[in-house]
Amino acid sequence: MKKQWWAALAAVAVLGAAVFFLVVPPVVDGKLNVTLDKGPYAVSQRAASLHKTLFVADLHDDALLWNRDLLQRYDRGHADLPRLLEGPQALQVFATVTKSPKGLNYERNGADSDSITMLAMAQRWPTRTWSSLLERALYQGEKLHAAARDSGGRLVVVKSRADLQAFVAQWRQDPHRVAALLATEGLHPLEGKLENVDRLFDAGFRMTGLTHFFDNEVAGSAHGLEKGGLTPFGRSVVQRLQDKGVLIDLAHASKPAIDDVLAITKKPVLVSHTGVVGTCPGPRNLTDDHLQRIAATGGVIGIGYWDGAVCEPSVSNIIRAIRYAVDKVGVAHVALGSDFDGSTTTPFDVRGLGLITQGLLEAGYSEADVRAIMGGNVQQLLLAQLPER
Incomplete structure (x- = not known):
């Protein structure tokens, strides 16, 4: 009887482990990353013809967080290489997510809890990632580099102007390829150490958010408890990032933190992904003043697709937010910032980007303006600001 009891207990443990490792991650992924219209996506002949010629760039996707192979097509989530190629999309910024508070909300979160630890365990990430936010960022970066190596040249990680120039030249000859830029969702992976800026840079990170959903050692979050500005450590971090040619992303930053960065930035x-208060009020959406001051640095604003950015997630609301931003700062400073795969509900997946092209044409934008908004502005910014080599 005792042997039977232990055998039953072992069987239950094995079954529980199988559910935890094999069932839970895809179920959570599917429930959190929702596409309202799974296609096919029909657009006008004019929009389809133009869209195929565009260098489409998106400033934020969290696909690296999930237990997916970027090179395989999935029926969950918003983007993978097959769907990016079908989009078609020419450049994707992939962000690494390393910590997320339990009970996450848009108004007020502490830094004393984390839901990513359990997800990392369930997805069988290396044990080094279970207790280190830096290692989580580095591991997700390794996933991107591995996918690029195995892609047959269809996914190319760009780390410099020379990389991007070479990619654009190849893309013009054969657009069946995607450039990838590595970014962080907040700088808590620094773990309070300035030298970890160099660790991230050496691992290929070329864009860094300052905060995510909680205040950290660098700055206050729009969703944090204190919502303060840059810390003294944060000022040192901004200086080091700009010295190395890493772009600073103000998504999720508190208003005082945005003000502090704008007061000291030299670049x-x-x-990367936001909405605008003028069409959708919210704690992280940009005021007219911040829109104008960010644009005055020569930067761009990536308009998101989910409810927190545009209220009701729809193509018409995305176009409405883009039009508002363009009216305030001009075409040259507006871009796409989907927040695909960021535990978001969006009106389409990456294959539906032609719907935005069509919406912009219907809103009266010229083909040149559509080219700029859909990716030309991002390409120009990266070619000017990435490290030379």
């Missing part, structure tokens, strides 16, 4: 800054 363009950007917001």
Whole structure:
């Protein structure tokens, strides 16, 4: 009887482990990353013809967080290489997510809890990632580099102007390829150490958010408890990042933190994924003043697709937010910042980007303006600001 009891207990443990490791991660992924319209996506002949010629760039995707192979097509989530190629999309910024408070909300979160630890365990990430935010960022970066190596040249990680120039030249000859830029969702992976800026840079990171959903050692978050500005450590970090040619992303930063960065920046800054208060009030959406001051640095603002950015997630609301931003700062400073795969609900996946092209044409934008908004502005910013080599 005792042997039978232990055998039953072992069987239950094995079954529980199988559910935890094999079932939970894809179920959570599918429930949190929702596409309202899974396609096919129909657009006008004019929009389709133009869209195929565009260098489409998106400033924020969290696909590296999830237990997916970027080179395989999935029926969950918003983007993978097959769907990016089908989009088609020419450049994607992939962000690394390393910590997320339990009970996450848009108004007020502490830094004393974390839901990513359990997800990392369930997805069988290396044990080094279970207790280190830096290692989580580095591991997700390794996933991107490995996918690029195995892609047959269809996914190319760019780390410099020379890399991007070479990619653009190849893309013009054969657009069936995607450039990838590595970014962080907040700088808590620094773990309070300035030298970890160099660790991230050496690992290929070329864009860094300052904060995510909680205040950290660098700055206050729009969703944090204190919502303060840059810390003294944060000022040193901004200086080191700009010296190395890493772009600073103000998404999720508190208003005082945005003000502090704008007061000291010597280079363009950007917001990778956001909305605008003028069409959708919210604690992290940009005021007219911040839109104008960010644009004045030479930066760009990536308009998101989810409810927190545009209220009701729809193509018409995305176009409305883009039009508002353009009216305030001009075409040259507006871009796409989907927040695909960021535990978001969006009106389409990456294959539906032609719907935005069509919406912009219907809103009266010229083809040149559509080219700029859909990716030309991002290409120009990166070619000007990435390290030379």
